Amino acid sequence: MDRVMHTGHSEGKVGDMGKGAITLVPVVRESTHEHGVLRNLLKMSCYEWSRYNQLEVDAAGTYALEGHASAYWTKEGYYAFLISVDEQWAGFVFFDTHDFIVHIDYDYSMAEFFVMHAYRHRGIGRYVATRLFERFGGVWEIGCHPNDLSSVRFWEKVVGDYTLGNCELMFSCPELKYHDGTLGNVISFHTDTR
Numbered sequence: 477m478d479r480v481m482h483t484g485h486s487e488g489k490v491g492d493m494g495k496g497a498i499t500l501v502p503v504v505r506e507s508t509h510e511h512g513v514l515r516n517l518l519k520m521s522c523y524e525w526s527r528y529n530q531l532e533v534d535a536a537g538t539y540a541l542e543g544h545a546s547a548y549w550t551k552e553g554y555y556a557f558l559i560s561v562d563e564q565w566a567g568f569v570f571f572d573t574h575d576f577i578v579h580i581d582y583d584y585s586m587a588e589f590f591v592m593h594a595y596r597h598r599g600i601g602r603y604v605a606t607r608l609f610e611r612f613g614g615v616w617e618i619g620c621h622p623n624d625l626s627s628v629r630f631w632e633k634v635v636g637d638y639t640l641g642n643c644e645l646m647f648s649c650p651e652l653k654y655h656d657g658t659l660g661n662v663i664s665f666h667t668d669t670r
Contacts, residue, residue, distance in 0.1 A: 495598050496562040500569075500607070503549045503556035510558055511549065517558070517568050518545055521590040528624045529655045548572070548587070555612075559591065559604055566600065567591035569608065576617055577652045577662050583614030602634050609638060613667040619652045620661045631663050639665045 503510045519538075525531060548556035553573035559566045570588040577585065591601045609616065618635070620628045635643050643665035652660035 495600050495603060498600060498603055499560045499563075500604065501558040501560060503558060503568075505550055507549070511546070513558060513565055514549075514556060514568055515545065517565065517590065517592075518588075520592070521568075521588060524590075525624075528621045529658075531655055545570075557608075559595075559600070561595055561600060565592075566595040567604075569604065571608070571612075577619050577660075578646070578649060579615070579617055579664055581615075582617050582664065584612055584616045586616065586618040601630060605634050606638055609667045615666045616664065618663045619649075620663070621654055621658060622647070622661055623658065628661060635663050635665055638667075642666075 501507075501510060503514055522531060545556075548554045548570045555569075555571050557569045559568060567590045568588065569586075569590075571584050571586045573584060575585050575587060576582055589601070589605070591604075595601075618631050620631055622628060632645065643663055646662045646664075648659040649662045650659060652662055654660055
């Protein structure tokens with residue numbers, strides 16, 4: 477069965493296809509165990525991300541994003557999913573209906589998409605992104621730091637393939653200025669243009 481759950485405690489299995497059993501686990505207000513897992517994975521993501529965005533930790537050794545993560549399981553219009561592969565945690569996804577970069581009339585904005593190194597280059601990220609686009613149909617916006625070449629290539633390929641090239645790519649977008657002063661790239665597309 478191909479489904480993504482976004483409420484409750486149930487896990488929604490979304491695929492196998494030789495990549496391992498891929499499951500998206502919704503993180504909601506009541507799922508306290510998943511909050512801890514997500515916070516631990518978020519530390520890894522922030523650490524990796526700091527090499528591109530020059531993020532620094534505060535006096536307690538935490539990144540600013542860690543303090544804002546709970547919005548994704550407490551606020552309406554914010555979504556958090558843990559990614560598991562063969563029942564092992566492999567990453568997470570944050571997206572929302574509020575924090576748009578350029579297009580305020582869009583439906584979803586990808587905030588964080590993290591797949592651990594051990595699970596990269598196996599088609600897992602592509603599979604998860606595609607299932608989310610199918611489940612949460614509408615108009616999406618995704619920002620990328622241009623120095624994070626693996627992310628830029630990933631999103632250009634995944635979105636380009638998913639939309640058959642019917643997407644908009646803005647380079648050095650003035651509305652997306654990262655902590656280090658770099659202007660980001662923005663990919664926007666409609667899931668129904670396939």
